[in-house]
Amino acid sequence: MTDTDIKSHIMKKASLVLSGLVVLFLLTGCTSLKRYSSATYKAVDNTLVEMDLFGYQLIPSGIFPAGKNLWELSASAQTRLIQILDARYPDNTQFIHALNHEYLTEEAVPCYDYTRKKLRMVFTISKKRNYTVLKGNSLSGNFSPADRIEYLKFSLKIPDNYNLRFTEWNRYATEYGEIEIGDISFTRSLDLEAEASATGQVDLGGTGSLGRSEGQEIKSRYLKLNGSISKNTIEIEEEGTREIDLTGNVIVDVSVEFSAFPERITIPLFSLKARTGEDTSRVAALQFMDVLVPRMEEVPDTIRAILELDYIYRHVRSGWKTYQEWDDHVEYYTGSIRKEIPLFHREDYLPVFYCIGTDRGERRTVKIRSAPGQTYPLQFRSYSDASRFSDWLTDYSASAGTAGDEITIGKDTLVLDGIPLTRDRVARGYRLKVMPVYGD
């Protein structure tokens, strides 16, 4: 081998090594595989991010198994019932009225739990957008259009005094997707299922061009989520992957449950009695239903919770003109927020029961005495039940009969002020009216 051959061989080797170094430099210095060009932790700033409960919905989680009406019956049963009603009510108005009756069977005594609710909360997470700091190609503050919230952890805590607790996660949704949970904790990712490839082209200039395909078999992952739920607290941790800003709305569906207190509801069963061409309702019997209502001594107007947020804010000091993040010079800020927020209001959680009584002077209500020492409140699950019962009570007291007769329905006696109600007491002594059981 001549000297020329040896030199040529060395040159080739050096050229290969140099090319390798250039490729290595490009891979490490200018590539979409990088998170940033440089990163430093800057400071604590609690003003960069804001979080609020934007909206909520509280709905009962139980379904009231009330009596069935005509429209819920099978086709054959509907036909048969219409035939019966047609025969019983020749008058057209009465017939149409009868079509909408509810029929409560003796076996189907409903039971209802007013303590369990499904709560949907819509949180809004926003970042401070201070465009006034942009001065041409430079920044004069800690905001750039490429900034994003990279990580956040928020919790919602219900104070003990409400006797309210979280029981289950149901759903968690962000603008990048949603997950059904149905458990007390979760760790999930919101992914794009399809695989994508990222291609970068690098022009070396001069002698030619080197095409470089990184061919990343990336699975685009939007968010990493962790969540946990305990008796009083839900906690959610979100981490956005590259270019994913956690700004936006998140929807959290949870089940909540109040501590319970037992109540007894009266369901009057009416029958119709034709009288001078029009129907008059008559209370044929009373049924009783045990229900559970929230246990709280007082009725707070608003149930409040403590919202806490910790975040990491990714501020791009330079490199913010490009969409890619690999050329960003990043400054990280951390911050936290703690505030009390209204969770829901009394009209959302308070059962709406009605009673009959008088508020002239001290408020007094009619009760039911089933046996000595067993006096229960007379309270109805709807205004229409209470109003109909009150109308019947007034009509019954005004109708023919002995004025001093106690008003009884089956084995139950109506009682007011500790003594049985009589026809003349209702007709003359009181101005009874329908009133809400709870609140004003």
Added chain:
Amino acid sequence: MYFLVVKNLGVERCVDRNEEDVYLDGMSFDCRLDLDCPGKEFIREIEITCNELPGERIKARVFRD
């Protein structure tokens, strides 16, 4: 006469009465009852359970007339 009163959602209800003060923590009563109790003098506060919810303790107040 002594009376035992519970309060829930702003409504007070008398769930028991007795000629003597027999009321102790942990006693169980039918909390659905609504007896007529003219008790005015507050004696003390205790914790009872309801027959319908044996696991839950609730506050109750003892009064006498």
